[in-house]
Amino acid sequence: MASWWNPRTDTPHADTTTLICMPSAGNGDLQFDRWPATVGPWCVVRTPTMGGPGGEAVATASAGPAPPAPAGLPERAAELVADLMRRGIERFALFGHESAALLGYQVAVELNRRGAPAPLRLFVSGCPAPHYLRRYAGAAHTEPTDDELTERVLATTMAMGGNPMPWVVATGVRALRAELATLRAYRIPRPTPLRCPLTAIRWLDQDIAPEALAGWSAYGDTELVQLHGSRLSYATEPADLLRVISERATADDRRRSAEG
Template sequence: MTGNRRPRWFLEEPSPDAGARLFALPYSGCGASMYRKWPRFTGDVELCPVQFPGRENRLREDPFMSFGSLADMLCEALLPYLDRPFAFFGHCSSALIAYETALRLERRGYPVPARLFVSSQVAPHKGVHGRFLDMSDDELREEVRTLITELGGVPRPDMVELSLEVLLFDVAAHKRYGVADPDPLPCPATVLGWDEDVEVPHQLLHEWSDLGETTFTLLKGPHYGFLEGPDELMRTFATGLGRAPGPSLAG
């Protein structure tokens, strides 16, 4: 990919100077801009928010219908950028997308992540979990308003309805996800809990260790605390990838 043209899967072209890359997958109902408060780099690790189809600048595209179908697309879309150590970050439902993508990379003989960072999500074999899954459309609409406000935006009615449509597709895909006998992790995982998270309490996260090598890290903050890009989270990314923690840079 050359010139100033940006690939549709990223808001910014990943830098050729990065020592390692962390691909940050969007939370339910959101796009890549949800990570706008994150730095571009932490040390030499580039933080690369991924844009899913059907949202933000890809609004005219069909949304994904299942975590598996999205993981298949991600394998091919990200392959040109897997030429150095890399990791995935997923919060809540996108942690499961990160897991499924890592599995598919391994099956295809592609490079696999050096590490998965899974945040506020129960292990795949523990069943679907999350209060969004049992909410009515009106309740989800109110959650969208809250999330837009958390992201620093103004919840205009048109924006709320567009975001609600995306969220409904994401919730439906999450409800369809089920893995009774999950495959082992293809790489080590860092499981991230948040000490003020009342939506997915950190005590529910430890069964990821059933799938392979895991490290559990408890961070300070609520369910949406990751949106601010806290320093402790940035250091966790760097050390988890075996990189020296360094200043967080805008790039």
């Protein structure tokens, strides 16, 4: 089975507590470049930037091609969990923004299904709760044009300090198109309560209704955090987010140490 991790990028190790950051499609390879190597007591690692169904992964100039992505979010989660278990990785938290938040949720669900240790914490950012997704998307089910997706990729690339070369933009558009297909196909029969605490982050300048984020409370021990910023602030101005993660990481580690 192919590994999720590119050998040129960070890879989680069994003897290290890690924060696994899952990039969201269409936001490029620079999403976590402004993050430090550690947040609180946790080491930061990131999965490759994945495309969507049909096996299209986003190639990056720095890390080379990522491995093929399985068809949907549950399948991707199963592949990631299988790789973590093969490596003996048990002490990790998860962070995902937008569609990657749903992938993080599915990873936690898959760990539950396998009876594997739960994540230390799940951080979901800028994403409605799964059972709100179709209701919240509304007009977003209308297929955007390539020009609209190109405009979004260009704006994102520039905001993150990337070089909007034609192949970068074209790859981002394909990734966004694949991501939309994945989200249209995504269904959950009912909220699955998780065995880990969950922190849901709402960015005040992002167009997501408070109740859509509050819907994560149906998934277990959930805290809701509001931060100033837009949909890209997690990558371009992450200081407040990193402070929240660091505080939770330190508190969680202290609590586990006290519990023995």
